[in-house]
Amino acid sequence: MAAAAARPVTSPSVTPAGSARTSGRSGGTFAALRVPNYRRFMTGQIISMCGTWMQTIALGWLVLSLGASGTILGIVTAAQFLPILVLGAYGGLVADRANTRALLITTASLQATLAAVLGVLVITHVVTLWMVVAFAALLGLTQAADNPARQxxxxEMVGPETLPNAVTLNSVTMNAARVVGPAIAGLLITLIGTGTCFLLNALSFAAVIVALIRLDRAELRPKPRLTKAPGQIRDGLRYAVRTPSIRIPLTMMxxxxxxxxxxxxxxxxxARQAFHGTAATYSLLTGAMGAGAVIGGLLVARRxxxxxxxxxxxxxxxxxxxxxxxxAPSLPLLVAALVLTGAASVAFISTGNATVQLSSDPRMRGRVMALWSVAFLGTTPVxxxxxxxxxQALGARAGLVLAGVAALVAALIGLASRRQAAAHPVTAAGRPTPVSS
Structure with a gap:
């Protein structure tokens, strides 16, 4: 298994050094929606993502409402993503071994149950901070397997040629939900309270489960099922390190x-400190990023x-x-800047995700995407x-300054790594291979 998996598989658009060989038309902005299974899947995802963003807004506001500081909010957020950091590689191995569709039905059911329980605790006014932390940690456990399997x-639904378009449309729908979900959440939190957001999120998972059950399994392109063997997590890590078009995006992420x-x-x-706003202000900022991501995603989907x-x-x-x-000195200017930031954000995620997937051997894809999830989500505990x-120490804006500098540093490291890989191209087997620009 290890020897066979050591041969990197590249698509026509990705070279071993990760350079873009082609960036042409993808067959139209909505090419992936021509696949019936993908349409069914995305219908369920759109509904569920709206619920997920409602829960995200409610969770952050609930923590602050319980009297927590910015540092505590960061710790609660970290609790959700720590399982992805610690168990993400194993979650990817589970995804490689399992029937992906059945695994996604299981994880959706578990996440619905968790949201319903927290919603009841909030509505009955018995919720405490430790309960919120426990909820976040258990949610992270389900996401450790759900994220690589879902990606x-x-x-399996659309095939490699339509994958970049499908990945981008995934991001578009997620960010469209980022507009709708927070808007609903801001209204519900103001009029009713945070508990309703968790309960509605629990109900939204029914759309995911129904969509997965209704898929035409004869039209799926299932990956080879991985049989249990020792050292498979290490094999996945070594494979990712040896493949520049996987290693460099992972490092940047x-x-x-x-x-x-x-x-x-x-x-x-x-929202609270710099502009003395409410949950509606937070929802506005989140929605601005989502709106920008939708616009940017639709543009990227054409390429x-x-x-x-x-x-x-x-x-x-x-x-x-x-x-x-x-x-940004004012709220309108901040909203405008966040719209553009959202567009760049979805372009980065979609391009990186497609590059990593198309560079992966199908037998390694679950483990590779688990590493992508660890890089994207599992790093949140840090x-x-x-x-x-x-x-908290330097002001709310300082958190965004830190984020901007980090993205620029990642770009510089990616550029240097790409040049190094192009100068010294090596295949996973250790043999030189030509590199195209």
Missing amino acids: SFVQ VIIGTLAYEFQVTLPLI RLTGVRSLVVIAAVFGVLILAAAA GGPVAGAVA
Whole structure:
């Protein structure tokens, strides 16, 4: 198994060094929606994502309502993502071994149950801070397996040629939900309270489960099922390190995921401290990023954009826009800057995700995407408390400054790594291989 998996598989758009070979048309902005299974899947995801964003807003506001500081908010956020950091690689191995569709039904059911329990605790006024931390940690446990399975399942539905478009449309729908979900959450929190948001999120998972059950299994392209054997997690790690078009995006995402994607910590603090706002203000800021991500995602979806070269440029633009948001002197200017930041954000995530997936051997895809989830989400236990502490000590805007600098540093490291890989191209087997620009 290890020897066979050591041969990197690249798509026509990704070279071994991660350079973009082609970035042409993807077959239209909504090419992936021509696949019936993908349409069914995305219908369930759109509904569920709205509920997830409602829960995200409610969770952050609930923590602050319980009297917690910015640092505590960071710790609660870290509790949700610590299981992904610690168990993410094993979650990817589970995804490689399991029937992906059945695994996703299981994780959706567990997340619905957790949301319902917390909603009842909030509505009955018995919730305490330790209960919120426990909820966040248990949610993270389910996400450790759900994230790599859900991301790798996209290729089982659409195939490699349509994957970049499908990945981008995933991001578009997630960020469209970022507009709708927070708007509903802000209204519900103001009129009723946070508990209703958790209960509605629990109900939204029914759409996911129904969609997964209704998929035409004959039209799926299931990955090879991995048989149990020792050393498979180590094999996945070695494979990722040896493949530049996987290693470089992962390295960049570790930096950006740790210090830049901490908006769930920085934005509520900016809403409350910098602009003396309410939950509606926080929802407005989150929704602005979501609106920008939808617009940017639809533009990216028209292009088959992959490769480290594109990723470096996008990361640099992302960093500059975050710094512009940090310097915005008024709420309208901050909202405008966050719209542009959201567009750059979805472009970075979509390009990196597609590059990593298309560079992965199908037998390694679950473990590779688990590493992507660790880099994106699992780094939050480190970055969440850091961003919260920086914002608490230096002001809410300082958290955004930290994020912008991190994105620029990631771009520089990606550029240097790409040049090094191009100068010394080596395959996973250790043999030189030509590199195209």
